[in-house]
Structures are given as structure tokens and as C-alpha cells.
Amino acid sequence: MLIEPGVISDLKSVLGPDNVITHSSELFAYSYDGQPINAIPDAMVMASNVQEVAEIVRFAGSHHIPLVARGAGSGMTGGSVPEKGGIVLNLELMNRIIHINEEDLIGYVQPGVITGEFQKEAAGRGLFYPPEPASSAFSTIGGNVAESAGGLGCVKYGLTKQFVEGLEFVTARGNIVRTGVYTDKDSPFDAGAILAGSEGTLAIITEIAIRLIPLPESRITVLALFRTLVDAAHASNSVLSSGVGPAVLEFMDGKCIDTVREYADVEIPEGTGALLIVELDGDGDYISAGHELLLDVLKRSDPISVKSARNDEERKELWKLRKSLSPSIGKIAPLKFNEDICVPISKIPDICAFIEDLGSKRDVMVVSFGHSGDGNLHVNFMTHWKKPDEVERVKQGVDDLFREVVRIGGTLSGEHGIGIAKRPFIPIALDEATIEFEKKIKRAFDPDNILNPGKIFPE
Numbered sequence: 001m002l003i004e005p006g007v008i009s010d011l012k013s014v015l016g017p018d019n020v021i022t023h024s025s026e027l028f029a030y031s032y033d034g035q036p037i038n039a040i041p042d043a044m045v046m047a048s049n050v051q052e053v054a055e056i057v058r059f060a061g062s063h064h065i066p067l068v069a070r071g072a073g074s075g076m077t078g079g080s081v082p083e084k085g086g087i088v089l090n091l092e093l094m095n096r097i098i099h100i101n102e103e104d105l106i107g108y109v110q111p112g113v114i115t116g117e118f119q120k121e122a123a124g125r126g127l128f129y130p131p132e133p134a135s136s137a138f139s140t141i142g143g144n145v146a147e148s149a150g151g152l153g154c155v156k157y158g159l160t161k162q163f164v165e166g167l168e169f170v171t172a173r174g175n176i177v178r179t180g181v182y183t184d185k186d187s188p189f190d191a192g193a194i195l196a197g198s199e200g201t202l203a204i205i206t207e208i209a210i211r212l213i214p215l216p217e218s219r220i221t222v223l224a225l226f227r228t229l230v231d232a233a234h235a236s237n238s239v240l241s242s243g244v245g246p247a248v249l250e251f252m253d254g255k256c257i258d259t260v261r262e263y264a265d266v267e268i269p270e271g272t273g274a275l276l277i278v279e280l281d282g283d284g285d286y287i288s289a290g291h292e293l294l295l296d297v298l299k300r301s302d303p304i305s306v307k308s309a310r311n312d313e314e315r316k317e318l319w320k321l322r323k324s325l326s327p328s329i330g331k332i333a334p335l336k337f338n339e340d341i342c343v344p345i346s347k348i349p350d351i352c353a354f355i356e357d358l359g360s361k362r363d364v365m366v367v368s369f370g371h372s373g374d375g376n377l378h379v380n381f382m383t384h385w386k387k388p389d390e391v392e393r394v395k396q397g398v399d400d401l402f403r404e405v406v407r408i409g410g411t412l413s414g415e416h417g418i419g420i421a422k423r424p425f426i427p428i429a430l431d432e433a434t435i436e437f438e439k440k441i442k443r444a445f446d447p448d449n450i451l452n453p454g455k456i457f458p459e
């Protein structure tokens with residue numbers, strides 16, 4: 001135990017005993033996220049407002065106790081795992097949509113708001129929040145901002161960080177700072193932009209001003225099937241370079257298709273090696289011209305077939321393929337290493353060819369899918385705890401993958417962040433000067449290394 005019992009008593013007297021959890025059976029729930037990495041905190045505390053957050057941060061600082069912010073704990077890199085023990089700061093009670101300003105197209109939310117609930121609330125007012133992580137039904141906006149989450153709409157509209165108009169946050173010294181639209185003074189440095197994607201290592205985000213756009217008038221969804229993953233990758237690039245401007249451009253490889261066919265009652269012909277789901281959104285004129293252009297591009301890309309959804313029912317049926325993917329993959333094997341690499345779009349065919357060979361080279365099962373429109377591919381190595389030799393080969397495969405991604409100009413992560421899981425690979429992705437510069441930013445925000453210590457950069 002990192003924290004002395006007397007300090008826990010002090011914490012309880014500051015926050016009230018009900019807001020401080022120290023029983024190990026309850027703490028277990030806060031010891032992991034979406035990755036198989038696990039560490040039990042000394043305490044979990046719940047804050048209901050920014051003043052309480054500031055108080056907790058000051059308390060952790062004065063006792064030199066690590067403090068790890070936690071949204072829904074759905075991260076995929078161990079970001080909210082309290083690796084060094086200490087306090088988990090649970091933000092789920094700060095879950096109020098404070099106000100949606102329909103005229104200024106901005107929503108003001110607390111960090112614990114579930115992303116999908118905010119999207120629904122905005123849609124009810126004719127507004128749209130495009131970044132849609134597949135976890136939007138349970139992940140929080142605070143966690144999305146801290147990771148700069150990506151998702152289906154990012155190929156057209158950008159990542160979460162592109163929708164942050166302002167932030168309120170608590171610094172590592174416990175001061176409350178407001179940036180962006182929260183201040184009417186121009187600030188030369190955009191501290192809010194640095195916090196988006198900082199993975200809880202620089203400050204605790206306590207309120208977010210989120211940009212909204214009007215809901216698109218209509219959508220059209222198209223499914224194209226291909227013989228090989230590389231064929232689909234070339235078609236994806238043709239769609240992007242055609243200027244049609246897809247709102248969604250997703251791919252799935254043949255193993256994903258086989259898995260979904262087996263577990264989710266969808267009809268896709270045997271032998272299909274990959275598919276693309278492409279969606280356009282906008283006004284009626286754009287949709288009809290864009291649809292024609294899209295069909296033309298896809299048909300010239302040597303597909304097995306191309307099919308458009310003619311109504312909501314058919315659209316739902318097409319999306320069933322993609323939406324059944326995560327639960328279906330989970331049935332292949334209990335342990336999944338999910339790497340969300342990102343490559344320049346011109347390199348998608350090359351990396352797809354590399355991924356196809358990687359499984360046989362390392363004798364492991366690799367299934368891939370993702371947002372081909374922005375070069376963000378989810379490469380999943382499927383294995384089992386009970387097969388240590390295979391787990392070792394998977395780790396070698398992950399290493400091969402990251403080295404190749406960096407070699408061709410890509411990044412270790414498109415949306416999940418670095419956290420603990422990808423930390424060992426930072427030195428192959430960034431040179432020493434860059435790592436030192438980034439560490440200086442961390443020291444400037446958090447001189448005593450209290451906030452999520454040890455994450456992102458190897459110590």
C-alpha cells in the first residue's frame with residue numbers, strides 16, 4: 001500500500017467517507033480498462049464538482065500521491081490504470097449536459113457525460129456531434145477529449161480535438177483554469193489544445209465546450225465487396241482521391257467477415273476477402289451527384305459487388321455488419337491485442353499487404369478492420385492466456401507491425417493513445433529531442449509528477 005492509513009483517514013475527512021472507496025473488492029473495478037493490464041489503486045474517490053476536483057488534486061499533491069483520472073475506463077492502452085497505485089479520481093458523477101447553445105453551435109458538458117447521450121441530446125435539437133467512437137454508448141466525453149478519440153465520422157469532420165472549443169481544467173497544483181470560449185481574452189498559447197490527447201497526464205478536465213454542426217439533411221450508405229484486402233485498400237484510396245468526400249469510409253478484412261457471418265446472421269458470399277462501407281452525408285443534390293460518382297469509382301475498382309441501401313431498413317442491415325464486429329471478434333479468442341495504427345492514406349495498400357503476411361510469418365491470427373478513410377487501421381492479434389508461446393509470437397508480431405508503421409511514416413496510434421501498452425514503442429517513433437521536449441511540457445504542467453505518472457514516456 002502506497003498511502004498510509006492515516007492519510008486515507010485525512011482524505012475521508014476532506015471528502016466525506018462515502019466518497020472515498022478503499023475496500024479491495026470494490027477497488028478491483030478501478031484497476032483495469034479495455035486492455036489486459038491491471039493495478040489496484042489505494043483509493044478511489046468521486047468528485048461531484050470542480051471545487052472537489054481541485055481539493056483532491058491539492059490533497060494528492062501535498063502528499064505526493066499519484067492521481068489517475070478515470071472516465072468510463074474503456075480506454076484501450078491502460079491510460080486509466082493506476083500503475084503506481086495511489087488515487088483513482090472517478091469523474092462519473094460529473095455527468096451533466098450543462099447547456100447547448102443552439103445559436104452559437106456549442107454544447108457545454110461535464111467530463112463524465114456519456115458521448116452517445118450528448119449526441120442524442122444534440123440530435124434532438126437538429127445538431128450533430130460527428131466524432132463517433134465505437135464506444136460512444138459507454139465512454140465519456142472527458143475520456144474522449146483526453147484521448148482525442150476518433151471514430152466513424154472523423155474522415156470528413158476530424159477527431160475529437162477538432163471539436164474542442166474551450167476547456168475548464170484543474171492544474172496539478174489545484175488551480176482552476178478556463179481556456180478558449182470560456183475566456184474573452186485572447187491567449188497566445190492554446191493550453192486547451194495541448195490537453196486534448198494528453199491522456200490525463202497534464203491536468204484534470206472538468207468542463208468542455210464542444211463544437212456542434214447542423215445535422216446533415218440526408219445520408220446514403222454503400223457496401224462494396226472485394227476479393228482481397230489489398231483490392232479494398234486501393235478502392236478506398238480511389239474513393240478519397242475522387243473528391244467525393246465520404247463522411248464514413250470503413251473497411252473489414254476477410255477474417256472479420258467470416259467471424260461476423262458466423263456469429264451475427266449476415267449474408268455475405270463465401271470467399272469475400274474484404275469490404276468497404278462508404279457513407280455520404282449532406283443535402284439532397286450533393287447526395288445524388290456524390291452517390292453516382294461513388295458508384296462509378298467503386299465499380300471501376302474491380303469489386304465482387306456494390307450495393308446501396310435504399311432505405312433506413314437496408315441501411316441498418318448494412319451497418320449490422322460493422323456493428324456486430326466487436327462482439328463477434330471477442331468470440332474468436334479471449335485475449336486480444338488491439339493496435340490502432342495510423343498510416344498516410346497512400347500507404348494503406350502497402351500496410352494491408354504487410355498485415356496479411358504478418359499472421360503467417362508469426363503463425364498467429366490477425367484480423368483487421370477500421371477507418372481506412374483516415375488511415376487508421378485496427379489490427380487485432382487474437383490469442384489466449386493459456387498459450388504463452390503464442391502470446392510471445394503475438395508480441396513479436398506487434399513489434400514487427402509498429403516498426404513497419406514507423407518506417408513508412410505512420411504513427412503508433414490513431415485514436416487509442418499511448419498509455420502503458422504502447423509506451424515501450426515511443427523510442428522507435430520519436431527521436432530523443434522530441435521526447436525531451438514533450439517531457440518538458442509534462443514538467444511545466446505537472447512539476448511534481450502527480451497526474452497519471454509514468455504514462456506515455458518510458459521512464
Ligand SMILES: Cc1cc2nc3c(=O)[nH]c(=O)nc-3n(C[C@H](O)[C@H](O)[C@H](O)COP(=O)(O)OP(=O)(O)OC[C@H]3O[C@@H](n4cnc5c(N)ncnc54)[C@H](O)[C@@H]3O)c2cc1C
Pocket residue numbers: 033034068069070071072073074075076078079080091111132133134135138139140141142143144145146147148149150151152199200201203204205206326415416452
Ligand atoms: C468496444 C470498444 C470500442 C472502442 N472504439 C473506439 C473508437 O472507435 N475510437 C476511439 O478513439 N476509441 C475507442 N475505444 C477506446 C475508448 O473508448 C476511448 O479511448 C475513450 O475515449 C475512453 O473514454 P473513457 O471515458 O472510457 O476514458 P478512460 O478509459 O476512463 O480514460 C482514458 C484516459 O483519459 C484520461 N481521462 C479520463 N477522463 C479525464 C478527465 N476528465 N481529465 C483528464 N484526463 C482524463 C484517463 O486518465 C486515461 O488516461 C473503444 C473501446 C472499446 C472498449
